């Protein structure tokens with residue numbers, strides 16, 4: 001309980017300005033000032049008029065949108081103060097910024113921002129121009145002028161990167177200073193803009209600074225561009241476009257800050273300008289049609305003043321972080337609000353304008369919500385997080401410091417519509433209240449009297465002035481002296497009143513000495529008490545020590561056990577590792593096998609797939625072929641059918657011709673023919689001299705003048721249909737004409753056969769070559785005999801006689817119908833052959849056509865030595 005209380009106390013001490021108690025204390029409204037800029041051109045007509053030191057009148061011009069909408073009327077807006085165009089920078093600073101800087105020195109937080117339409121003079125007010133500097137340089141100047149004599153050495157206070165500070169010893173700080181010196185020697189550019197500096201005589205000092213504190217100033221400079229935070233002081237080249245985006249975080253005391261931002265310790269206003277100018281260079285500036293040097297981003301320059309009390313001797317800072325007091329002044333130059341269609345912005349500019357307007361709108365929404373909460377006592381959520389700018393300054397609005405706003409306005413009529421919005425915003429913002437920060441004197445709360453530093457200086461000066469050598473070693477417990485009572489009276493020695501003053505001083509000192517004696521006595525009593533307490537503690541300590549020793553013994557035993565367990569664990573781990581290795585190997589082996597298997601399976605499936613594919617292709621091919629075959633077969637069948645019909649037709653015709661012939665011809669002969677026909681039709685044995693019948697086509701004579709046609713016997717459909725001439729087989733020559741004239745067709749050099757196998761041909765004509773149709777197609781020739789001779793494979797002579805009837809054809813030609821073949825084969829009697837079983841050396845064979853059923857009849861020739869044999873066609 002006690003520690004919690006002390007913790008609370010420490011927090012209060014550390015950040016006095018941020019105490020949450022302030023929330024319920026006094027409140028200050030946001031102070032809103034209005035600054036009108038001078039008109040740019042004489043021809044410009046104004047829409048604003050200052051009617052009192054804190055009131056302006058806004059009259060809508062005829063060109064304004066709201067005028068056209070007929071809802072415009074002249075409006076009066078009241079501010080804390082209105083600065084007319086001729087107001088100079090110093091005046092603005094004194095009225096607006098100086099109170100905040102005074103608060104800063106005293107440990108209060110402050111936020112000052114400029115708000116207005118683009119080109120209305122925000123940057124002019126905040127930064128100013130060369131030789132006419134604005135609020136920011138003036139703040140820096142006055143701060144350094146004020147704290148100059150009380151600055152801590154550099155690096156005594158060091159940012160801890162979490163929005164707080166550490167306090168370093170003098171030695172540590174000195175080391176860092178030396179390191180920095182080395183860095184600077186290796187060259188550093190001076191970014192300072194001397195134009196922003198002021199002559200030191202123009203700068204006044206803030207009175208009432210706590211002289212028993214040491215101070216240090218730190219600055220950060222960030223830019224919020226397109227709702228992203230960039231650190232303008234980040235290490236790196238002065239001009240870079242690739243600054244990393246920073247995030248906003250909440251520190252341990254619930255203050256918002258830019259995480260990782262570069263916080264530079266500044267020891268003079270010049271150094272501060274240097275940092276500011278570096279950031280300014282990096283700041284994104286772009287040209288719009290309205291303002292040639294328009295800020296496209298919100299820039300936030302923050303000055304943090306760290307102060308810590310000096311010790312009793314008035315020399316060094318108390319090395320206790322808890323006594324630190326940090327106050328902050330944020331100077332914000334907001335980007336100009338603008339009507340995008342008037343600026344004619346496109347692309348990135350339009351996006352920027354959108355973001356600017358959005359963040360300003362969020363600022364407005366936050367303030368409205370805050371005001372609403374304050375007026376109606378509600379606790380509605382304020383959307384600070386919707387924009388970086390409001391998120392960063394959340395603490396200010398929730399009562400962590402003074403907030404002031406300078407509304408800049410361009411009084412020209414052209415800007416009326418935007419100015420109207422700005423005025424409304426300003427009016428609303430003025431109604432928001434923030435709690436007054438309270439200041440707690442840290443030093444007094446820990447029993448330190450003020451004037452320590454001054455006393456130390458006085459004493460040192462006095463000691464240095466004493467000429468006696470022992471004075472150098474004079475030590476005085478200044479802490480005790482200067483902390484014993486009220487502040488020393490302001491006493492100055494002058495000759496006339498010296499005795500009186502010394503008397504007074506002696507009395508004062510005597511009083512202090514008596515007090516000191518009292519304190520000494522009380523201290524002695526306290527010392528005694530402390531000693532006895534220490535003895536008790538010592539006893540306790542001894543007990544603790546013995547307990548500690550026994551615990552150590554237990555610990556040693558436990559450690560031994562732990563070691564043994566560790567060894568076992570190591571062994572188990574080793575075994576486990578071996579198993580794991582094996583497992584890994586096996587897993588790898590299995591993986592390989594699986595891989596192989598998979599590959600083979602892939603191969604198989606590929607093959608299968610190929611086969612399937614081939615099979616399908618073949619099937620398709622065969623199906624095509626089969627279909628084609630079917631088609632062909634169909635066609636053939638059709639053709640057959642057609643031929644059969646044609647044959648039938650022709651047969652019918654033939655039958656009709658035959659019948660006609662039969663009717664007209666000789667009955668005997670006809671009967672003979674009919675008999676022969678019948679015999680032929682019924683497939684009976686063939687005898688030489690019988691009625692000629694159709695021979696196969698290959699035996700037909702080539703000189704038939706009539707084209708060969710197929711002749712099919714109705715009764716014998718299987719018989720050859722080819723080569724049958726259109727002739728009448730029953731043709732009969734008149735006996736007078738047919739003298740059985742033979743045409744002998746024999747080769748010229750015929751080998752004499754020595755046999756009488758030739759038929760008895762009495763009326764014959766011998767030709768060696770058939771050259772003319774007339775040789776056959778004449779009235780005398782009715783028989784034809786073709787004689788051929790050739791050697792067989794054994795070298796024996798073979799003579800063949802093909803005999804046939806010459807039959808006239810319908811077309812007036814003639815054709816030979818072969819009806820008898822006689823073959824004479826001679827064998828040498830001396831030759832030993834497989835034919836030994838043969839009876840004679842000459843064999844005669846006779847064929848009749850190509851039919852198996854053809855009978856072989858004895859030759860019609862006279863008998864001779866050669867023996868005729870009936871040979872089957874096969």
Ligand SMILES: Nc1ncnc2c1ncn2[C@@H]1O[C@H](COP(=O)(O)OP(=O)(O)OP(=O)(O)O)[C@@H](O)[C@H]1O
Nearest residue numbers: 037038118119120121122123124291294295335336
């Ligand atoms: N009170 C003034 N006295 C003299 N000149 C002024 C004043 N206010 C503004 N100006 C001039 O007007 C111009 C535009 O001002 P400034 O750049 O400050 O506008 P801004 O509001 O910051 O614009 P933006 O928002 O676009 O950055 C500057 O050239 C500046 O010198």
